[in-house]
Amino acid sequence: MPIVVNLDVMLAKRKMTLTELSDKVNITMAKLSVLKSSKARAIRFSTLEQICKVLECQPGDLLEYMEEKDYKKLMGL
């Protein structure tokens, strides 16, 4: 699925670690890792809302659509 999650970029911008985010949004590290590595199949609106709230950003800042070939190149597929 050529949707890339730029969670790591936003975390870097806000100088926050994944553990801190996990504590604040009350989502397990394992689930956030799945999201960060773009392996997630779906994301709940409630999760998106909480992450946007904590990172003070828009959903568009977290999610990005890519062309198939660019996506494959990025993911090393």
Added chain:
Amino acid sequence: MKKYSISILATVIAVLITAYFFVILKGWSGSAEINYDYDSEVTTIPTEDTAFGDLFERHYVNDSLPYYIFRRMQDSIDRIKFEKNKGYVASGDGIFIGTVGFEKNLNNDKIGFRPEENDPVMKKMKDTMDNLSSYFPGTSKEEVDKGLNYQRELVVRYNERRNELKEQYKATAEKDYWLSLKGYKTAENTKFFIHNNKYYLAVVQWDSVKNRGDNTSKYGHYVRKEISILYSAEDQKVKIPISKEKYNLLKGFLNVIIFVILFVIVYVYIGLPIQLLLNISRGRPFSRQNNRAFKIMTVTLITLALLYITEPYFMHLLYKRLIPAELWLEPLWPRIYSKLYLFLIAGVIFIIGKAFKRGYRLQQEEDLTV
């Protein structure tokens, strides 16, 4: 309301299958009518079979006799017929899987072995029993009892000795080895017999067919046809002679196949369901392992059913050259019907497996949903 509505697809399938069975049932009653018409046909099976040592002669037993006397006489005639073909039609030691098996029994020349005729010990025992009065001449009660006890003991020893010698003989005597194929039938008027250690089929050759109105009368005579295999009408099997080496090799191979099939059955229908139940009880009903288990169970069941159904036809193809046209295998459809339940069970397992597969996908989606 929709909750209680009947599935259209299930209804269509049920209607089609019911219609199919209805047609079959109608067909059966139709064939019964044909049989009724067939009753008017008079078939005169030749009774003159002196060429075959009266083997097929239809002995007349007065059927107005009390039933148990009639049955006893009939049985003794059947026994005589059996004796004439003994050894060959009787089952030997062997191993079977489905309709295929390997058997061995004593060579025809060795069947009538009577140890009492050759063994000096048994001869002496018999002499003693015959002349017991000369050994115990006394007439007192004590002497008579002593003689009777001795006689009883001697009878037991005599039988033990005979059985022992027979077992020894069986173990060492020359044997015939067979590849046996079950499920073969033949026309009622076709008979198998042995003459001078050669195998024959007695087949009726019709000389004349006369039509009188609705009645048809047939007249004919038996002709013999030499074949290279043995046939047992009682067990509905043909026995193909093979060498001892081939017998040992194929029996070993069959043992391996039986072991493998047994292992597969135990693994698939005991091991996998236990594993499945454990996974469910551990809270992992929708796992890749469970999906695999359902798939294996379905495929194995269908494969085993197909193997069972096709096995005799496959073997028949292999030995078609040796098996005469007068011996035929039972038709395919009754064989399929007899194992229809296996396909139905496979269908049920397949449907449950599909549900679990869907569950597994939903589980995966859920795991990857943040």
